[in-house]
Amino acid sequence: MKTTGYFTHTDCWKHEMGPGHPECPERLDAIQAQLQASGLADALQHREAPQAAIGDIELAHDRMLVAGLRGLSEQLADDALAGGPSHVQIDPDTSMNVHTFNAALRAAGAAVAATDAVMAGEMENAFCAVRPPGHHAERSKAMGFCFFNNMAIAAKYALERHGLKRVAIVDFDVHHGNGTEDIVRGDNRILMVSFFQHPLFPFSGADTHESNMVNLPVPAHTKGMDVRELIDMMWIPKLEAFKPEMIFISAGFDAHRDDELGQMNLNEQDYAWITERIKNVAKRHSKGRIVSALEGGYSHGALGRSVEAHIRVLADL
Numbered sequence: 001m002k003t004t005g006y007f008t009h010t011d012c013w014k015h016e017m018g019p020g021h022p023e024c025p026e027r028l029d030a031i032q033a034q035l036q037a038s039g040l041a042d043a044l045q046h047r048e049a050p051q052a053a054i055g056d057i058e059l060a061h062d063r064m065l066v067a068g069l070r071g072l073s074e075q076l077a078d079d080a081l082a083g084g085p086s087h088v089q090i091d092p093d094t095s096m097n098v099h100t101f102n103a104a105l106r107a108a109g110a111a112v113a114a115t116d117a118v119m120a121g122e123m124e125n126a127f128c129a130v131r132p133p134g135h136h137a138e139r140s141k142a143m144g145f146c147f148f149n150n151m152a153i154a155a156k157y158a159l160e161r162h163g164l165k166r167v168a169i170v171d172f173d174v175h176h177g178n179g180t181e182d183i184v185r186g187d188n189r190i191l192m193v194s195f196f197q198h199p200l201f202p203f204s205g206a207d208t209h210e211s212n213m214v215n216l217p218v219p220a221h222t223k224g225m226d227v228r229e230l231i232d233m234m235w236i237p238k239l240e241a242f243k244p245e246m247i248f249i250s251a252g253f254d255a256h257r258d259d260e261l262g263q264m265n266l267n268e269q270d271y272a273w274i275t276e277r278i279k280n281v282a283k284r285h286s287k288g289r290i291v292s293a294l295e296g297g298y299s300h301g302a303l304g305r306s307v308e309a310h311i312r313v314l315a316d317l
Helices: 026-038 065-079 101-121 152-159 178-184 226-242 266-285 300-314
Strands: 004-006 043-049 088-091 093-094 124-128 168-169 190-197 213-218 247-252 290-292
Touching: 004 101, 004 300, 026 266, 026 300, 043 101, 065 088, 065 093, 065 101, 101 124, 101 152, 101 290, 124 300, 152 168, 152 178, 152 190, 152 290, 168 178, 168 226, 178 190, 190 226, 213 226, 226 266, 247 266, 266 290, 266 300, 290 300
Parallel strands: 004 043, 004 124, 124 290, 168 190, 168 247, 190 213, 247 290
Antiparallel strands: 088 093
């Protein structure tokens, strides 16, 4: 059996936020091309992402946020018939087109379906090549390129629908996962561990004192070996003590040295090492169960290579 699942959907290409925006459909093209060229694509279980049920999204989000985004999507569809605007602005960096709501449902749906498949033993772990990303989406607010928080939804889903007692969220994006923290802060069934460049958008996370959060703010130009040392010192002991029954990864690859949205100095080998460390914890405590989903990563070559490195470790290849 192919042990690693790969979830995506063509709807995730249809969401776009205008010419020149870094969070663009070509990010998924870069990942697909790298996996094809490397031969890794053939080693994965490919699954089409379903749309998430609204009830599952509301495990992590306020009903008003979901209804508001749906309403904006319907308004865009009506406006399109009348020759109106093609986008509606959510914040200075984030906008919706007529396809965004469906893409966001698919991105969350991939995370939920991957959770079901891993829990059922159909695969040991899974990667969701989806967009829009999720970790800046707060309980009641879309922001920072994000609409629904895919990994927070999946973590809550594993607890509420599959009856797990403890799950972990690992976030290695260059930006602090403020949305995930907003949703899971104080929920002691969920341990969240992260590192992120600080100060950098969204300028949060450095002063968190919640017992279920391990935030590691690091300065610009931090190298991979320094991050590795912090992970061994700060993440791993907490994860080992917590004994998560499943691990969710907010897999942002924008801490790569080639990525211009951050100023950190990680490379593909660092992402492979981090993934190996997480996988070792999952083997000991989680029956190997991991669901990972794409967050940031905007230098297309570096993104493709980093995702390949990440999936190679997940798939033992």
